[in-house]
Amino acid sequence: AATRYEAERAPATCDGAIDTNHAGYSGTGFCNGRNAVGAAVQFTVDAPQAGTATLVVRFANGTTAARPASVTVNGSAAASASFESTGTWAAWTTKTLTVPVRAGSNTVRLSPTTADGLPNIDCLDADTGGTGTPAPTG
Ligand code: GCU
Ligand code: CA
Numbered sequence: 001a002a003t004r005y006e007a008e009r010a011p012a013t014c015d016g017a018i019d020t021n022h023a024g025y026s027g028t029g030f031c032n033g034r035n036a037v038g039a040a041v042q043f044t045v046d047a048p049q050a051g052t053a054t055l056v057v058r059f060a061n062g063t064t065a066a067r068p069a070s071v072t073v074n075g076s077a078a079a080s081a082s083f084e085s086t087g088t089w090a091a092w093t094t095k096t097l098t099v100p101v102r103a104g105s106n107t108v109r110l111s112p113t114t115a116d117g118l119p120n121i122d123c124l125d126a127d128t129g130g131t132g133t134p135a136p137t138g
Pocket of ligand 1: 032089
């Protein structure tokens with residue numbers, strides 16, 4: 001099962017504004033990051049055990065150009081993501097990432113690598129369970 005973390009709710013941080021002007025978001029708003037390299041969204045993801053987490057990032061990009069970002073976990077590069085156009089700012093979709101996590105609290109940071117900044121970021125669903133137990137065989 002996944003846990004939802006809203007971008008507008010602490011301990012998440014948004015280098016920009018929490019906005020509500022594009023419908024379809026989860027929770028009470030979304031992060032409209034500044035349009036700048038490094039204007040990041042950061043989530044704090046709790047994991048019961050070290051292993052591999054599946055992260056589902058919900059976003060909207062109403063421009064025609066993708067908005068690429070680096071993904072770091074606890075300060076280490078873990079993945080990259082190209083948040084492609086979704087057509088309009090009210091069209092939300094998801095991007096799934098697989099990253100390593102440690103037991104306990106993990107900082108997951110989405111940091112844009114171009115001057116366009118991030119797409120609008122709504123929330124992150126993290127599935128951190130079950131990876132510590134090998135599947136039965138035979
Ligand atoms: C528009 C849109 C914002 C978005 C911004 C952007 O201003 O209303 O929600 O964040 O474009 O290009 O990043
Ligand atoms: Ca923006």
